[in-house]
Amino acid sequence: MKPRPFLKPLFFFDLDDTLVDHHAAEEGAQRETHAAHGALFGGIAFSDWLAAYRRNNLRLWHEYGIGTIDRPTLTARRFALPLADLGLDAAHGVAVGASYWDAYSRNWRLIEGAEDALEHASQVGVVGILSNGFRETQRAKIERFGLDRWARHVILSEDVGAMKPSRIIFDAAATAAGGGERRRLYVGDSFATDVVGAKAAGWFPILFDRHGKGAPEPVVFVTRLSDLKPLF
Numbered sequence: 001m002k003p004r005p006f007l008k009p010l011f012f013f014d015l016d017d018t019l020v021d022h023h024a025a026e027e028g029a030q031r032e033t034h035a036a037h038g039a040l041f042g043g044i045a046f047s048d049w050l051a052a053y054r055r056n057n058l059r060l061w062h063e064y065g066i067g068t069i070d071r072p073t074l075t076a077r078r079f080a081l082p083l084a085d086l087g088l089d090a091a092h093g094v095a096v097g098a099s100y101w102d103a104y105s106r107n108w109r110l111i112e113g114a115e116d117a118l119e120h121a122s123q124v125g126v127v128g129i130l131s132n133g134f135r136e137t138q139r140a141k142i143e144r145f146g147l148d149r150w151a152r153h154v155i156l157s158e159d160v161g162a163m164k165p166s167r168i169i170f171d172a173a174a175t176a177a178g179g180g181e182r183r184r185l186y187v188g189d190s191f192a193t194d195v196v197g198a199k200a201a202g203w204f205p206i207l208f209d210r211h212g213k214g215a216p217e218p219v220v221f222v223t224r225l226s227d228l229k230p231l232f
């Protein structure tokens with residue numbers, strides 16, 4: 001009997017707030033947007049604007065995730081709803097959104113240790129990126145930082161037609177990497193989508209708990225990407 005060929009393990013990463021600091025970029029971009037539209041925001045404090053945006057954006061992404069709204073609706077409401085919440089003219093949503101998108105991409109930064117973690121993972125396994133989010137935005141981040149130097153596979157929810165925590169997107173990632181029985185690790189910062197989704201799909205989840213928030217159930221976690229090395 002021929003021995004089974006050794007299949008390299010899969011090391012897949014979430015993108016936002018695991019490799020790229022989305023949270024800080026979002027806040028920086030909203031700060032610039034708030035300042036650029038001073039006449040519109042008038043007496044509204046930046047912190048109130050940011051909170052209204054995040055609250056509405058979270059709800060819209062949830063609705064998009066379960067399929068009750070489509071992408072154009074999400075895009076149209078993303079800035080209009082928080083403006084309306086604060087008693088401002090929602091018609092300014094388009095201009096505010098344009099400012100935001102311009103500033104958002106300028107504010108992208110890699111999270112400390114991202115390149116080293118990808119480099120090390122690529123030496124011992126097959127590296128991929130598995131992300132929810134819009135195709136052009138996520139591909140632009142990967143291109144900006146040259147993450148395809150390490151990531152041989154990029155699996156995006158829009159391409160697959162399913163979002164984390166759905167098993168479908170994790171299965172699509174395993175298949176894209178050639179399938180077969182092998183170790184599959186997934187690193188992400190969200191317990192609800194990354195850890196729960198990966199685990200249910202038979203991947204070994206590692207929570208990137210950068211701010212030490214903890215998790216509702218026991219899970220292997222790191223607080224710095226440099227701590228991933230021994231786990232690979």
Ligand SMILES: [Mg+2]
Pocket residue numbers: 014015016017018188189190
């Ligand atoms: Mg994330």
